[in-house]
Amino acid sequence: MERHPKLALITGSARGLGFDMARHLGQVGHRVIVSDLNDAAVADAVAALRELGIDVIGKTLDVTDAASVTDVFADVRKEVGVVDILINNAGICKDTPALEVEMSLWQANLDIMLTGALSCVRAAAPGMIEKGWGRVINMASQMSFTAFGRDVAYCTAKAGILGLTRSLAMDLGPYGITVNAICPGVIESAMLEEVAKKVEKRDGLEDGDFLRSRAAAIPRRRIGQCADVSKLATFLCSDDSDYIHGQSLHVNGGLLLT
Template identity: 40%
Template sequence: MLEPVMMRPDVGARRFVEKVAVITGAAGGIGGACALRFAQEGANVACLDIEAAGNEAIAAQCRGLGVDAIALPCDVRVAEQVDAAFAQVAARWGGVDIVVAAAGIYTGSPLEEVSAAQWADTLQTNLTGAFYTNRAAAPYLRRRKGGSIVNISSMAGKTSWPATAEYSASKSGLIGLTRSVAMELAPYGVTVNAICPGNTLTAMVRQVAAIVGGREGLSPEEWLAMRAQDCPLGRIAQPWEIAGVAAFLASDDARYLTGQAIEVDGGMVMA
């Protein structure tokens, strides 16, 4: 079975020295890869997640790259925890420069089987959690008169499939949130963009493969192989490939790019 590659080994750029990056959903997957990428490029990193062991493991890897990094327990569904985490970051490093809102869950059931609780938890995590994160970050970024927010949406935010109502709704809503926050923070020089990844080799996509593949009579490996052929590039993405786009969006090279929802999906959704 293929294993996810969390870091691009040949990163030479050091674009974020003395910057402070806050990553939600940092215990693994795309969030973990983003934490490691910003650490590779010199940023001090705050890893926020509810999964303590994985979160500390990523923070330790970041420290091993020569930067300061902390793991903060944070449930993005709880506004007070998000606010407290940002206050801790600012107290430690004096402010915030970069925020990646990557915390998210996948649920996918046929429409009639989606319970009210399932709908609510998916939106509370994927959309409301990102809202709390963007809201908490805003005053620190305004004070910096610059910086970046990168929200991790999904190709499901721009297209959809059967049995994904709650997930697609949450990821579409995140694109709308991104545009609104971009408008509000633009006068302060803050850019706000969304990334819409395609299938990426993470624990979440393996969960999707098990759920959806099982519904279609396929093993997870068979389902992933089929999905790889859905896109013109003919493969599943690695987490570091999404993290690389997040790093670009947070860099000076993207200072005139805001309010966008960028597909990073091997060409599956072309617009």
């Protein structure tokens, strides 16, 4: 168990990687705040985590709504205290071919994954600075470094997260706040399921072919699990990771080597 339990807010955590990171942080004794777009999804996630004995509250939050970000962090501070750990996890992954993507979808990618992350940091950092301790994790991706095709908005936003992370690390490090990016490869989640179905339909593949071919191309020969990412996130949120700062850490079974 964590020697110094903290308060952690994870954006986009009603499902997938965000939910799993909330579970892992909760299971080592942190109090967690699940936040996501939809009231019902947040309530279900909170109920599921409480079943596991986790100390959790829920907040409906669209990270693209800057006023709502400010309000939610202010409410949290009043209700339970300063957010010590912020994980900017909210994201979307849609087909965005460079020459055809609607500019509104391009903008939505940047708004959610870049501007939304910065808004949350700006709302959380003052409390962390007062306490002289904080952890910020930004969810980047293997796609911060590579491209698959038809993903100009996602790749651009995820590459931007690396710059955001470096710059935040320079500004916040002196206050006892570490800032790092996690770059997952291919991780089993609803988002990945959607991508797999889309590619299989587009390329006339059988059900399951996409993930089988991805697994075969990964040096560890398996698709990643949410827990592979959550274990790293949990470590980065601990006191023991204090000197890991401004880094982009890969969790991809070696896929980036190929």
